[in-house]
Amino acid sequence: QVQLVESGGGLVQPGGSLRLSCVASGIIFSINVMGWYRQAPGKERELVAAITNGWKTQYADSVKGRFTISRDNAENTLDLQMNSLKSEDTAVYYCNIKMYGMDYWGKGTVVTVSS
Numbered sequence: 358q359v360q361l362v363e364s365g366g367g368l369v370q371p372g373g374s375l376r377l378s379c380v381a382s383g384i385i386f387s388i389n390v391m392g393w394y395r396q397a398p399g400k401e402r403e404l405v406a407a408i409t410n411g412w413k414t415q416y417a418d419s420v421k422g423r424f425t426i427s428r429d430n431a432e433n434t435l436d437l438q439m440n441s442l443k444s445e446d447t448a449v450y451y452c453n454i455k456m457y458g459m460d461y462w463g464k465g466t467v468v469t470v471s472s
Contacts, residue, residue, distance in 0.1 A: 359383040359461045361452045366466030373470070374440045379452030379463060381433040390455040391428050391435040395448035395468075405450070406437060419445070442470045 365377040377393065392407030392415075406426035407415045414426055425438040435452055447470050452463040 359385055359454070359456070361454065361461055361463035363450065363452045363463045363466040366450060366468045368469045368471065369442055370472050371443060371470055373442050374438070375442065375468060377437040377439065377450055377452075377466060377468075379435040381435075381452075381454055381461075385433055386456065388430075388433065388454050388456050392453045392455075393426065393435070393437045394451045394453055395446075396451070396465075397445070397448040400448075402451070408435075439468075442468075444470050446470050 360382050361379055363377060363379050365375060367375060369375055390407055390409050393405040394402050395405050396402040403417060405417050405420055406424055408426045408428050416424060423439065423441045427436045447468060449465040449467050451465045454461045
């Protein structure tokens with residue numbers, strides 16, 4: 358079974374930065390896509406950023422220019438550098454991998470942006 362563990366969440370002031378990390382472990386073969394999703398209170402889960410094995414990236418319009426996604430295939434890790442954070446970035450952030458048509462999720466890490 359695949360396990361994903363996120364870390365790096367916390368409380369930051371508007372304009373601050375955080376770096377989220379995700380480590381995948383277990384039986385893992387040829388991860389196709391890794392990504393970050395988030396879910397704010399009262400809202401549906403949304404894609405924040407994704408990166409393929411070909412290193413193509415995709416970002417939500419709301420985070421373009423502020424967030425950067427990266428991956429290390431050898432280590433099966435995924436990072437999300439978040440800069441210029443806004444209050445609307447407050448959410449639970451989830452790590453996701455897609456492998457052989459299957460989705461795997463972490464438990465999430467809480468990001469709170471508040472003064």
